[in-house]
Amino acid sequence: MIPYLVRRLLGTVPVFLLITLLVFLLLHAAPGDPAALLLSDATSEADVIEARQRWGLDQPLHIQYWKFLAAAVTGDLGKSFRLAQPVSELIAVRLPATIELATFSILIAVTLAIPLGVWAGAKPNSWVDNLGTSFGLFGISMPNFWLGIMLILLLAGSFHILPSAGRSTYGIAGSQETGFYLLENALQGNWPAVKDALMYMAMPAFALGANMIGILMRVTRSSVLEVMHEEYVVTARAKGVAEQGVLWRHVLSNALIPIITVVGLELGTLLSGSIIVETVFAWPGMGSLLITGVTSRDYPLIMGLVLMYTVAFVTINLVIDALYGIIDPRIRY
Amino acid sequence: MESLTQESATSRSPAAPDTGRHNGLAWLRPWMRVKVYVGGFIVMILVVVGIVGPLIAPHNPNAQQLRLTLQAPQWFGSSHFLGTDNLGRDVLSRIIYGARVSLLVALAVVVISGCVGVTLGAVSGYFGGKVDFAIQKLVEVMWAFPPLLLAIAILAFLGQGLFNLILALVAQRWIQYCRVVRGQALSLRTRDFVTATRALGASDSAIIWRHILPNLMQISMVIGTFAMASAIISEASLSFLGLGVPPDIPTWGTMLADGRIYISTAWWLALFPGLCIFFTVLGINLLGDALRDILDPRLKRAGSSI
DSSP, rough: OOOHHHHHHHHHHHHHHHHHHHHHHHHHHSSOOOHHHHSTOOHHHHHHHHHHHHTTTSOOHHHHHHHHHHHTTTOOBBOOTTTOSSHHEEEEHHHHHHHHHHHHHHHHHHHHHHHHHHHHHHSSTHHHHHHHHHHHHHHSSHHHHHHHHHHHIIIIIIIOSSSSSSSSOTTTTOOOOOOOHHHHHHHTTTTHHHHHHHHHHHHHHHHHHHHHHHHHHHHHHHHHHHHSSHHHHHHHHHOOOHHHHIIIIIIIIHHHHHHHHHHHHHHHHHHHHHHHHHHHHTTSSSHHHHHHHTTTTTTTHHHHHHHHHHHHHHHHHHHHHHHHHHTTTOOOO | HHHHHHHHHHHHHOOOTTTOOOOOOTTSSSHHHHHHHHHHHHHHHHHHHHHHHHHSSSSSSOOOOSSSTTTOOOSSSSSTHHHHHHHOBBBBHHHHHHHHHHHHHHHHHHHHHHHHHHHHHHHHHHHHHHHHHHHHHHHHHHHHHHHHHHHHHHHHHHHHHHHHHHHHHHHHHHHHHHHHHHHHHHHHSHHHHHHHHHHHTTTHHHHHIIIIIGGGHHHHHHHHHHHHHHHHHHHHHHHHHHHHSSSTSSSSHHHHHHHHHHTOOOOOOHOOOHHHHHHHHHHHHHHHHHHHHOOGGTTTTTTOOO
8 A cells, every 4th residue: 555655646746746837827827017016106117127137037937937846845935925924934824724624614514414324325215315315405506605604694693693703702712822723722621712713613614514514415325325235234134233233334334435535525625615615704714815815916825825725635635545445445556 | 546436336327217218207206306397497497587687677787876775675665676785786686687697607617618528538538548648637637726726726817807717617627527528438439339430431530529429418418517506606606706707797606795795784685696596506406416317327426526
């Protein structure tokens, strides 16, 4: 398995090169001169030329690309046009918030969707199945940002149960050194702060996960439905394993492969969904940073974030591939 | 992993429903019939509204009435059934015009990505070798971007506009077609009828056009239906983020962006456009589900991901 993973890892190198090239070319296809965009209208012609030299914009495209690549490999993604801070620092501050939100949504999705899917798949065409399937279809058809807005309208606006935006109440959140509020405060036993963080996270995480709940439920259902009639399930029943045991131990563990595949695929959707959901809930993560960058045409920031998201996505897919071998010992690479 | 999914895809082929019987939809399971009726009904309304929109819209969607801003919906005694927005524009009229934009953009995206994806997939699978390698590398690179992120990047760098929006949405959506079609083309090219046609002296392009592509129509239709649903959501998302069509064209996504700002005072601004997106996507997904089960039960996992 290790040689396989090493091969996969090496295989991602050309993909990354092509991705950076694509993003780089997109940047240069953008209308308008970045130097002119960045400097005020009052700047003299000589100053613009000087600035172009300073930023290396006067060099041939392939040299600019090479410099960008060499810097990116060392973690230097350039400086933000507008915020005048290194892009890598800006991302590092925002990254934990996005990871926390995404992880929490996946947890919600998995704990809701898999039991529902197993239940529906075990009793095909029953009322449970039809209800579950319709619920799944609703989840898939719901635009996450609209669900977010409706949740705000109901739970924050009408019933005042949950806060509508942000990540923590000023003064309650204890230590925020690592940026992982929930984990950090739980480890320190600061329960009021944990509760506060959970309250803020509940709505965005659900809005983000709803889509995944729908898809995961459908896949679990169809996967369970298929496994239900395999011989080892019949054998397990015949030797007297209780129905619950059959379902959870024999059926689900064998139905997991397609489920894991879909979780992996959906993580990409989740990542891009988080961009929008973060904007809706003013969640201080990478997504809202990206949209700020886009609206202010902060090209280095956009490039850095696009690369960051892509690296994350490719890495996740690698991990998922490695998981197959652990979950299903029959798979050999 | 490739071989694993292919293997499981072929091993899972429950008996195909007998489409030969011609007694309407009676042979479908009752639940499936509900899907066809509800989905069909929603899509039909949508298409009708999209076509006759300007005739039935009570107001000009961009006419501002600054004395009538943020009027709540009123069923009687007012011509603003669904209320007005922050500039006094009629919400219902904007929703009706928005339907046209959503449908047209989604349709253009689906048709273009279908053409690109099916062609590249058929070429890739039929010829194999270097052509296949190049096309599959392209697929791999495009697929490495989380969905929608590439679209955001394209619009961020190239700027807003209808053309760029369609380009941004097509950028990844053709891949789904390409992958499925390639797999099919790979198996089709070894089939006897293709070998026979080649023996008769048919050129490669003739074989692809007359014999391979027609066999890929059903699958493409199913993928297209799901792609349509996802294109509508993506278009709305991008418009919501302010990256879609220019602001003077009313779309459901931009209406929601306004609605979010006035969420605490004017609930109707966010509710109605969102309901429209939801029901539209639901209707198309219902039809897609039914279509998939009718045409090809093996496609269980082909749709719904982007």
